[in-house]
Amino acid sequence: MSSTTTVTPTKMWNGGKSPFNVEYGKLMMWYFLMSDAFTFGAFLISYGTIRFSSNGWPDPNEVFKSFPFAPEGMNAPLVFVSVMTFILIISSVTMVLAVHAGHNMDKKGVVKYMIMTIIGGAMFLGCQAWEWNHLYHEGAWWGSNPFLNHDGTASSTNFTNYFFTITGFHGFHVFSGVIINIIMLIMALTNKFEERGHYLMIEKAGLYWHFVDLVWVFVFTCFYLI
Amino acid sequence: MEHSHTEQHEGGGTKEIWKVTIILTVLTIVELVLGFWMMDMPLQSGLRLAVKGAIVILMMVKAFYIVAYFMHLKHEIKNLIMTIVVPLALFIWFIIAFLYDGNSFKNLRNTYDPHYKEQSTIKVEKKKEHKSGEHHSEEHAKPSEEKH
Incomplete structure (x- = not known):
């Protein structure tokens, strides 16, 4: 007994020190993201349950086969969505670089990488707007599904309902992420962080932005790949 | 630590x-x-x-x-x-339980609801306006049933 007490003198939970060793706002951002993860998880598991309970399901390679400015009837499955995925991954990378620049109190770097991140987010939103518009003009919307099942049988509206709800919810997260990033950029430009002496707000915005990328990894896999 | x-x-x-x-x-x-x-x-x-x-x-x-x-x-x-x-880690249970449930629902329906199973095997023609595909197949299916 005596030996263990001497080996662990830290007394993590006895007060006087931060047990998580992060600032309050960052911890709360983690908690928020955890609750958001459960929301998205509930959506995706509900989608999976309905898909498992259906005898047929549309072929994603048949549904998502078009590309902007491509000739009518072109067959390019997975191409457009891979472009969207790479846009989001790259914007996530520029976000980490912005956080990194913030650690070094490098205002110029923060501004540069935040602008790149915002452009990436806006490009992703543009791609999604094009895809939604394209699907809408093919007759797909909530409550209406023009696509057939993989085996040529009639498909229910579950497919479009889940697709528009989940990608819409994700797209709304991207949209709010872009707004948050724009606010961060303005705060960086007006020297708010320089006055505070730290760029911790960039880290919190970065956590949110990476979470949006993380959710897209799951949405991309569940809707477009498998 | x-x-x-x-x-x-x-x-x-x-x-x-x-x-x-x-x-x-x-x-x-x-x-x-x-x-x-x-x-x-x-x-x-x-x-x-x-x-x-x-x-x-x-x-x-x-x-x-x-x-x-x-x-x-x-x-x-x-x-x-x-x-x-x-x-x-709760997700491990969520995913297993709910997907198993969905699959079980499919099997139960296919076993006890022959109409549902039959409907899901009817092939529909491609390139139809939305919803009209389902209507057509039902219209074709119903009269043929009545005649026989």
């Missing part, structure tokens, strides 16, 4: 960022290659299922790299990592 205290906000240099970027890019390309390869496989084949499983594993690996390195969780102290990761 003391060790992680001293280096809590190190890690995550630009070198690590580029390494993770390359890993994520490569994983995505592998996923896409598997996706293209899967297209020509028969619907119910075991190989198709195996490829889907591989894609899901790659998805989890990508999620790990984003959370651990981009979101910096790997460089936080153990208390925080456990607080975030342990509750998410």
